Structure formats: structure tokens, C-alpha cells
Amino acid sequence: MNINKRLIISNTLTVFVPIIITVAVVFSYGAVASNLFGSNVSLRSVKKFADIEAEVFNITNEISRNSNVTFDEMELKNLLEQKLRDIKGKYIIIRNSNVVDKSDGIDDIEAVRCFKEVNSQSILMNYQINNISYEVQSVAVKLSNANNASVILLAPNNYGGDIVKQLFIVGFFSFIVSAIIVSIITSYLFSARIAKPVELLKAATAEIREGNLEHEIIETGDEEIRELCKDFEVMRIQLKDSIRMKLKYDDDRKMLVSSISHDLKTPITSIKGYVEGILDGVASTPEKLEEYLKTIYSKAESIDFMIDDLLLYSKLDMNQIPFDFQKVDINEYFSFCIAESAPLLLKNNIELKLQNELSKTIYVMLDLERMKRVILNIIDNSRKYMNKEKGEIKIILRETSVSIIIEIRDNGVGVSKDEINNIFDRFYRSDSARSGSKGSGLGLAIGKQIVEGHGGQIWGISHGDEGTSIMISLGKLGE
Secondary structure, three states: OOHHHHHHHHHHHHHHHHHHHHHHHHHHHHHHHHHHHOOOOOHHHHHHHHHHHHHHHHHHHHHHHOOOOEEOHHHHHHHHHHHHOOOOOEEEEEEOOEEEEEOOOOOHHHHHHHHHHHHHOOOOEEEEEOOEEEEEEEEEEEEOOEEEEEEEEEEEOOOOHHHHHHHHHHHHHHHHHHHHHHHHHHHHHHHHHHHHHHHHHHHHHHHHHOOOOOOOOOOOOOHHHHHHHHHHHHHHHHHHHHHHHHHHHHHHHHHHHHHHHHHHHHHHHHHHHHHHHHHOOOOOOHHHHHHHHHHHHHHHHHHHHHHHHHHHHHHHHOOOOOOOEEEEEHHHHHHHHHHHHHHHHHHOOEEEEEEEOOOOOOEEEEEHHHHHHHHHHHHHHHHHOOOOOOEEEEEEEEEOOOEEEEEEEEOOOOOOOOOHHHOOOOOOOOOOOOOOOOOOOOHHHHHHHHHHHOOOEEEEEEOHHHOEEEEEEEEEOOO
16 A cells, blocks of 8 residues: 555545434434433434524524614514514614513513523523523614614524533544544554564664665555555665776776786796896807797797787776677588688597588577687687597587577597586686696686677586587577
């Protein structure tokens, strides 16, 4: 439930519940009063009371409204008889403290006594004439032959008017009291539905401020509060992930520095050794000097190659290198790659061949140079770690309903199943081949970045001592 609906329900209850309570209290009081005092309290009597009160009010209001008008005695008498006929009321006209006229059934003595009672008590009172209870009200008038005159109105009260008045009083105070109580209860319940979730949210944000990002923010309360808690929970998770990524980047940076230092130290140490040999005169012959200089050049070239790979990987990681995609026949593309690499591999007694299992010509979108670097790097890794007298590298092309699967499989030293998932990490080399390897250790990491830049995936499969397969999945174009 949202806050708007709850507010509407709360306001509705604040209005209607007091009304229901008031009605119940009034009916209960009426029933008790009828049983204890023998009064006949009914809707009819209440209506009668209301009608009489209204008529008396109308009469007094009409006379008061015409306070500047001078009434003739006969005119006033006719007006009062006409107005009081329906409610069976009576009147007494007083002029200069004397009874001028009165309704039938009231003698002079009763009229004078009633006048004295009115002057001695409040404006509205009860008075009995011939065992009939009347409500009495006095109003001043102007007569044509007197300046000081008044009219006493007597409204019959034999319908239980006193009890009805009590019912109105009881009903009024019941409504006020019940409205206050219901308002307090609904306000408390309404605020509790907001205050409690806000307190929980406040406590959770305090935990986050203190650095505790493990404190889960519970979604509770009304719809708007739950949405607020959900947004804070999303913010907490994102903040937690960002900190975790920052820590990971810090660890990666430390590892990067360590790996670069390790990989650069070996060729630099070698270069320093050969330079010292030249300076110390160890390379005493031209042939020896040439050998030392070629070795120094080779080590420097290796350092340059590692730096280039590192720069390329950094740019790929930050998406700073745009791809130039072209529509390519995948079979023709790999035929070209094999033609370029096969002669070098044959010198190392390694056969490179293409196995096309495609049923038709398939086209993909490739950055030719970037993807070529990936393929040649994988082939070169297979060459470096080949331990068979007759090596074999096979490129197999397959397809699924939506993609091309490229498998580059060799029969070399292989990678253990425990390490196969790590070969695409930067600077990773399997322990069995690390000491004798050359290169930056970024080849497969760069390849992963390039393949993912093509919207594809790359992974490895270990065949144990029988070699390794590098799998590449790329989306194919429609017909």
C-alpha cells in the first residue's frame, strides 16, 4: 500500500469511526434512558424535537429580524397563532409587565406566574401548565401602543424533549472524544508505518557511513518507503562493488608492477652482463664482440616487444583503440593466416592445417589486423611450447545456429586442467614452461580483449599430455 492510499484510509477512518461510535453511544444511551426513566425516545420523538426547536427558532428569528417594525396587537396575535398551530404551542403577550393576550388554556394567574419565572431565570427554560411541560422562550417586540412589550413562546415538551437534549449533548461529546481518540490512534499507526522503516534506513546509512557495507537494507513499510530502501540497497551494493573493484585494480596494479619488474629484469640483467663483458675486454675478438652485440640487440628487442604489448593491452583495457570491422569469408581468412604462418612452422617440424566443417560459405565481421594478431599469437604459443618431434597445429571451423566456433588445437606440452582457466590472465605462464618462455606474458590476455571487442568469447580446453585447444566463438552474419 502506498502512502497516499494509507492517508486516504486514515482520514476516512478519522471521520466515519467517530460517527459510528457516536450513533452507537446515542442509541445505547437512549435505550438506557428509556428503561430507567420510562421515556419514549425514538426517531420520531427526535424528529419532533427538531421540528419544534426549528419552529421556535424561526418565530423568534422573524420577530427579532423585524425589531424595528411596530406590530399591532391583533396582527401579532394572528402571526403567533399561525406559527404555533402546527407544534401545538402557546403564547403570552406582555405589555408593561401586564398580560395583554394569551393562548386558550392559560389563565391570567398562570400567565403572570410564567412571566415572573421567565424574568427570574434564563431565556430558555421548562415550565408546566396543567401537567404539560413546555419549553419557554421570551422575545422582545414593539407594539403600536406600548414601547415595552415581549412575547413568551411555550413549546410542548411532552415527547421527552429533555432526554432528546441529553442525547444531543451525549452525541456531541461522544463525537468529540471519539474523534480525538481515533485521530490519535490512526496518526500513531500511520506514523509508525513511516517512522519505523525510516529508523531502520537511518541505522543502515549510519553503518554505511562507518564503512560497513555488509549491512543489508531491508525493504519494509509502504510502497514509497520500500522503493527508497531499494534505491539505498542498490546504492550500497554498487558502492560495495566499486570498492571491491578498486581493491582489485589496486591488486592488479601491484601485480602488474611486479610482473613487469620480473619480466624486464632478466633481459636487462643479461644486457648489463654482456656490456660489462665488452667493457672488461672479454669480447677480445671481432667475432666475440659481434656475438655480444647481437645478443644485446636481441634482448633490447625483447624489451621493446614487451613494452609494445603492455601499451596495447592498456589501450584495449581502456577501450582506446577503435576496431575497423569488415565483412569477411571466414574460410578464406583462415586460409590466408595458414599460408602466412605455415612456412615458419615447417622449419620447426610443425604441420599447420585447416579443417573446414562448414556446410557453406559463412561471413563474419572482423577487424582483420587485430584478429590476425590473435590467431598468430595462439599459433606462436603452440610453437613455443611444442615438445613433440613432429608437431601438429590444426584450425577447425564449425558453426552453430548463431555463431562460428574456431578451434586451434595443438599436440604440444599441454596445460593442466587446473591452469587452463588462468592462461588468459595477464603475465600468466604455466609453471612447466615459464623458465624457457620468451615474450611479454600478455599475448593471450590481449587476444581475449580483442575477441571480446568483436562481441565474441575465447576459452581453453585441456587435453592433458595430448595438447591444448583454444576456442573462439564469433557471431555470424545472416544470409
